[in-house]
Amino acid sequence: MGLIREPAATPEPALPAPGPRPASRPTPRPAPLPPTRPAAASPRSGAPSAAPSAPYVRPTDPIGCPPPEAVAAAASLADLERAIQGCLACPLGPGRLKFVFGEGDPRARLLFVGEGPGRDEDLQGRPFVGKAGELLDKMIGAIGLRREETYIANVVKCRPPDNRTPAPDEARACLGYLHRQIELIQPAVIVTLGATPLRELVGVAEGITKVRGQWKRVRVGGREIPVMPTFHPAYVLRQYTQDVRRAVWEDLKAAKEWVDKAADA
Numbered sequence: 001m002g003l004i005r006e007p008a009a010t011p012e013p014a015l016p017a018p019g020p021r022p023a024s025r026p027t028p029r030p031a032p033l034p035p036t037r038p039a040a041a042s043p044r045s046g047a048p049s050a051a052p053s054a055p056y057v058r059p060t061d062p063i064g065c066p067p068p069e070a071v072a073a074a075a076s077l078a079d080l081e082r083a084i085q086g087c088l089a090c091p092l093g094p095g096r097l098k099f100v101f102g103e104g105d106p107r108a109r110l111l112f113v114g115e116g117p118g119r120d121e122d123l124q125g126r127p128f129v130g131k132a133g134e135l136l137d138k139m140i141g142a143i144g145l146r147r148e149e150t151y152i153a154n155v156v157k158c159r160p161p162d163n164r165t166p167a168p169d170e171a172r173a174c175l176g177y178l179h180r181q182i183e184l185i186q187p188a189v190i191v192t193l194g195a196t197p198l199r200e201l202v203g204v205a206e207g208i209t210k211v212r213g214q215w216k217r218v219r220v221g222g223r224e225i226p227v228m229p230t231f232h233p234a235y236v237l238r239q240y241t242q243d244v245r246r247a248v249w250e251d252l253k254a255a256k257e258w259v260d261k262a263a264d265a
């Protein structure tokens with residue numbers, strides 16, 4: 001019997017459209033968790049490459065290229081944001097309009113991690129705004145939480161040109177910042193949105209369609225954290241079917257139930 005089961009009296013979720021429920025997919029039990037996989041080095045699928053016309057030269061000053069010890073020394077999210085907001089450590093930095101650090105409850109139990117800022121996020125300096133952000137807010141509301149009760153961050157803090165997938169070296173350059181965010185927030189559960197954060201943060205390179213809804217784990221700062229992979233809201237908007245919406249609802253519901261169990265423990 002799995003630990004995470006659909007409560008008998010669960011009301012119809014707000015996200016999926018009303019209708020008969022499909023045969024229930026057994027929700028994977030979060031523990032024991034599978035072994036952590038090594039970080040994937042495979043090339044990204046489908047994303048066009050926007051190679052710079054000239055090789056990018058990293059700055060050598062501690063503002064343009066914050067040293068790891070400055071990141072590790074940040075004692076709060078505000079400290080960390082101050083330390084890295086001038087970062088130009090990868091080719092995405094010079095092209096950004098605004099640095100998108102992340103936002104939410106600094107002690108959130110539920111952390112959402114997306115890929116990177118898009119156009120609206122780059123303009124506003126906030127993660128997940130615009131249509132995908134509105135849907136994410138609804139997804140969060142469907143499990144009885146408000147956006148500000150969670151924390152929302154991305155793998156990269158600067159917008160990739162034309163919203164392409166961040167290149168592996170760009171993601172690697174930025175990942176230490178996300179790790180420090182996770183260390184400071186200490187979430188009970190991480191929900192990865194789409195394939196990129198699952199690959200770059202967790203090291204799982206399998207397709208998101210195949211692995212969504214299956215518990216993974218990531219070790220950050222000496223803590224092992226359960227990870228629930230689900231679809232990116234932008235994908236849900238493109239594939240706005242009952243099956244996709246229900247899949248996301250089930251994934252988020254499983255994540256919320258694990259958060260509640262961790263709070264009771």
Ligand code: SF4
Pocket residue numbers: 084087088089090091092093094156157158170173174
């Ligand atoms: S994406 Fe990350 S590593 Fe690259 S410049 Fe922006 S903050 Fe720095």
